[in-house]
Amino acid sequence: MNGHPTREEDFDLFALGALDDGEKQTLEAHLAGCSDCLRKVAQARGRIALLAFAAPRVEPSPELKDRLMRQIHGTAKRDAAEAIGETRPDRGRFGRWWAAVVVPVGAALVFASIFLWNENRRLDQQLARLRTALEQEQKQVEAARSVARLMAAPDTKVVALASMPGMPKGAARVAYNAQMGILVYDGQLESAPANKSYQLWLVPVTGAPISAGIVNSAGGETSYSMMKLTPGINAKAFAVTLEPAGGMSHPTGPQVLVGPVS
Numbered sequence: 001m002n003g004h005p006t007r008e009e010d011f012d013l014f015a016l017g018a019l020d021d022g023e024k025q026t027l028e029a030h031l032a033g034c035s036d037c038l039r040k041v042a043q044a045r046g047r048i049a050l051l052a053f054a055a056p057r058v059e060p061s062p063e064l065k066d067r068l069m070r071q072i073h074g075t076a077k078r079d080a081a082e083a084i085g086e087t088r089p090d091r092g093r094f095g096r097w098w099a100a101v102v103v104p105v106g107a108a109l110v111f112a113s114i115f116l117w118n119e120n121r122r123l124d125q126q127l128a129r130l131r132t133a134l135e136q137e138q139k140q141v142e143a144a145r146s147v148a149r150l151m152a153a154p155d156t157k158v159v160a161l162a163s164m165p166g167m168p169k170g171a172a173r174v175a176y177n178a179q180m181g182i183l184v185y186d187g188q189l190e191s192a193p194a195n196k197s198y199q200l201w202l203v204p205v206t207g208a209p210i211s212a213g214i215v216n217s218a219g220g221e222t223s224y225s226m227m228k229l230t231p232g233i234n235a236k237a238f239a240v241t242l243e244p245a246g247g248m249s250h251p252t253g254p255q256v257l258v259g260p261v262s
């Protein structure tokens, strides 16, 4: 095979990686200097890729796999026989013709199911990652919009919280819009003692304090958080208390920061 391959199916076999090593090396060497054959290899690859995409995502039947494997082995054996002087032109011709049909289709189905199975798994994983990233991004955008709406609303109240005597030092601000049910906390506090958490409360005009979550969980740093509460609750004050780690359903510990709504 010093010139162009004489058998058209060699391009398919090559594209499938089904040529034996000697034929493969000869064709590779030839392709380095022949653009015509290079194009034929590209066309063969395209055909196989099309078959791969057109193939249903099923395991090829054992018979098909078997025929494919027999064909590949049979071709190798016959070539070996030719090399030692046994010539069987009729069978050879038939084998090659058969190879042109069975090998590309059969191998394409085998490769297609493996390729598509892998591809599908990869895409599923990629989709899950993208969906998570998108959800996070949507949450951030939504939060940013809420804060922007909150700050722009004329009925939003900004309350300053001051530290109580004998308590950890700090200060905070709460922006709250009762109608929207949105609260933004921005505060700084000394680190909480071990096994304790700072918890923010909305003290309504009537009824028991409502938890607005844990704040300042990283000691010493400014904590910024947005909370969504049930809309329509009028606040008379905001307070931060020291509670067992993780917070409580109602305030049990001392008040650290307090700010009345004016």
Ligand SMILES: [Zn+2]
Residues within 6 Å of the ligand: 003, 004, 005, 030, 034, 035, 036, 037, 038
């Ligand atoms: Zn050529």
